[in-house]
Amino acid sequence: MRARPALAACLLAAIVAPSATAAESPxxxxxxxxxxxxxxxxxxxxxxxxxxxxxxxxxxxxxxxxxxxxxxxxxxxxxxxxGFTDLHVHMSSQSSPQSYSEGFRLDPVDYAYRSVGYAEKTLAAGFTSVRDLGGEVALHLRDAINQGLVQGPRIFAAGKSIATTGGHADPTNGWNDALSHLVGPPGPTEGVVNSVDDARQAVRQRYKDGSDVIKITATGGVLSYAASGDAPQFTVDEVKAIVDTAKDYGYRVAAHAHGKEGMARAILGGVTSIEHGTYMDEDVMRLMKAHGTWYVPTIHAGRFVADKAKIDGYFPDVVRPKAARIGSLIQDTAGKAYRNGVKIAFGTDMGVGPHGDNAREFLYMVEAGIPAAQALQAATLRAAEVLGVDDQGxxxxxxxxxxxxxxxxxxxxxxxxxxxxxxxxxxxxxxxxxx
CATH class of the missing domain: 2.30.40.10 (Urease, subunit C, domain 1)
Structure with a gap:
């Protein structure tokens, strides 16, 4: 449920007089x-x-x-x-030990109020554009920023991520039987697909919702309430149906992926970018280079979750071992990808880590062996190429x-x-x- 009137009212209520000043002369x-x-x-x-x-x-x-x-x-x-561009953020949320329970207690309006402050911090850090890869609130935040109602970066919003049943971004993961039976199984409208036809419908629903880009979860994820963080979760035909339908609307497709097989299927299906890429190996790197696929490492998120996995109670028990195992590998993968000539663009997965800390990703990229100049290009010129825009960067x-x-x-x-x-x-x- 999108609750447009409630979100609009929330964002309007959150307005403060913008301090931004246009030029005082021509x-x-x-x-x-x-x-x-x-x-x-x-x-x-x-x-x-x-x-x-x-x-x-x-x-x-x-x-x-x-x-x-x-x-x-x-x-x-x-x-x-x-201005910098962060190609992987989630503007409506920020990780905390309460994140999982808040999904049952908070309304979209609550997340919208929070997103206003996150947007201001992101812009103040020098990020004038972001690609928000999952979260319905971002569509409304984008519109409020474009209308000058609140301050924040230019947002290219995916809206609801597209997943498979039980996959990363299935919104009902972790629900008990009573609640699951009450609500019923989610479908393409909720971003959950299990066939080529479902895949096409899910993209068309994102168009109806007003998305700017499509995001799929090609493998399991670290923070989802599920055991696997790397198992493949789409067939090649399903990915291809998403990519082909996305092209009808001028969309590009970003694929969250940790495991090798899921990455390979996403690349063969024609996605624009692989996000995270934890278990990427030389076979996958060759495939990415052959298809011109971009890599967005999100080292900051990997380091953040690996660190928080050491704290008792920060993550649920099903999440904690994934965070410890997968999170610590991403920086090393980024260095290997650079040395193998994979095209790299800048993204943090901020919302996992604290908004406004986006620029720390540059330091982690350099630590991984990526030259500083190329790290800066990744957040400027290269990010614009990933977005398919020619007026920035x-x-x-x-x-x-x-x-x-x-x-x-x-x-x-x-x-x-x-x-x-x-x-x-x-x-x-x-x-x-x-x-």
């Missing part, structure tokens, strides 16, 4: 001490970026001349970059004015990504350095 002129060229993967010297009507009007080396009109912002002691004339700035050089010291203190989205300033 142009906003940014003086950047350094500029990250996302195409070349290099930090360049001083540049001027002129913003007009929410778009980048000009990017040129040097400093503003006397002819430059409009509001000037001095970022001469900072590096300017394209680089600082070039004609692109969206999604611009962030931070002290220091993030290629020389990736830790600087944790210091973002200037955020502009679509030409509106959401955060400025304290002077």
């Amino acid at each position: 142009d906003t002129v940014l003086q950047c001490g350094r500029l990250f060229d996302a195409r070349a993967g290099k930090v360049l010297g001083a540049h001027v970026v002129v913003v007009r009507d929410g778009r980048i009007a000009e990017v040129r080396p040097g400093t503003p001349g006397v002819e430059a009109a409009g509001r000037r912002l001095d970022l001469s002691d900072r590096t300017c970059l394209p 680089v600082l070039e004339a004609g692109r969206r004015a999604d611009i962030i700035a931070l002290p220091g050089d993030p290629v020389a010291d990736i830790g600087n990504v944790l210091k973002v203190d200037f955020v502009m989205k679509d030409g509106a300033i959401h955060r400025e350095p304290a002077r």
Whole structure:
């Protein structure tokens, strides 16, 4: 049940007067001490970026001349970059020991209220776009942000993930018999499929709901209330039916997958990206390269759940061993995938970890052996390629004015990504350095 009126009322009630400010004159002129060229993967010297009507009007080396009109912002002691994109978030929730019981106690309205704060934290951290891979609330949060009612990143929302019966994202996992019989088995409308026809219907339902992207759970998962974290859960024909139907609506498909066989089926079925990829081996990597499939590692989530698995009571008993076993492997897999030439894009699975901590993924990517410049490209230019958009991810004339700035050089010291203190989205300033 989507409860649109309740969610809309909730988000409207959560409105605070946005502090974002549009340009005070026709142009906003940014003086950047350094500029990250996302195409070349290099930090360049001083540049001027002129913003007009929410778009980048000009990017040129040097400093503003006397002819430059409009509001000037001095970022001469900072590096300017394209706004970051996190390709794997869940904006309506955040992991805690109470997460499992809350599903029975809270209403969609409660999750919507929480999502407003999560969105603000994400934007403040420099993430001007996110791909939300599961959660009906995100569709409404996206609309509220687009209407200027609340602040947050641009959201590409999947809505309800598509699963199989008993699979990761079956919303009835862990329910007792009485409740299961009362509600009845979920079907394509609820995102649960068991045939090619079901698969097509589930995608069409996501279109009806207003999704921007399709997410499937091609294997078991770590945090679902089920024993297996890696067993395959779709046939190739079912995946292909989802991908082919998604294409009818201009959708791309992301596949949550931990196990090798489930990844192989998803790749052969034509998905755009593999999320997590824990047990990826060289056979799967060759398959990904042959099909041009992207990999979104989500190292942060792996490390987070492995750490929390050490705490008694944080996870249910059926989840805890999966979190300990699978979570600790993802960082190593990411390093192997990079060394084998798999295309890598940036994602955190935030909502498992705390919202606003997204940038820590860069540090984990570098620890895994991915060069800092390529980690930054993964969250800018490469992320735009995964989304299939050509108006963001680089600082070039004609692109969206999604611009962030931070002290220091993030290629020389990736830790600087944790210091973002200037955020502009679509030409509106959401955060400025304290002077």
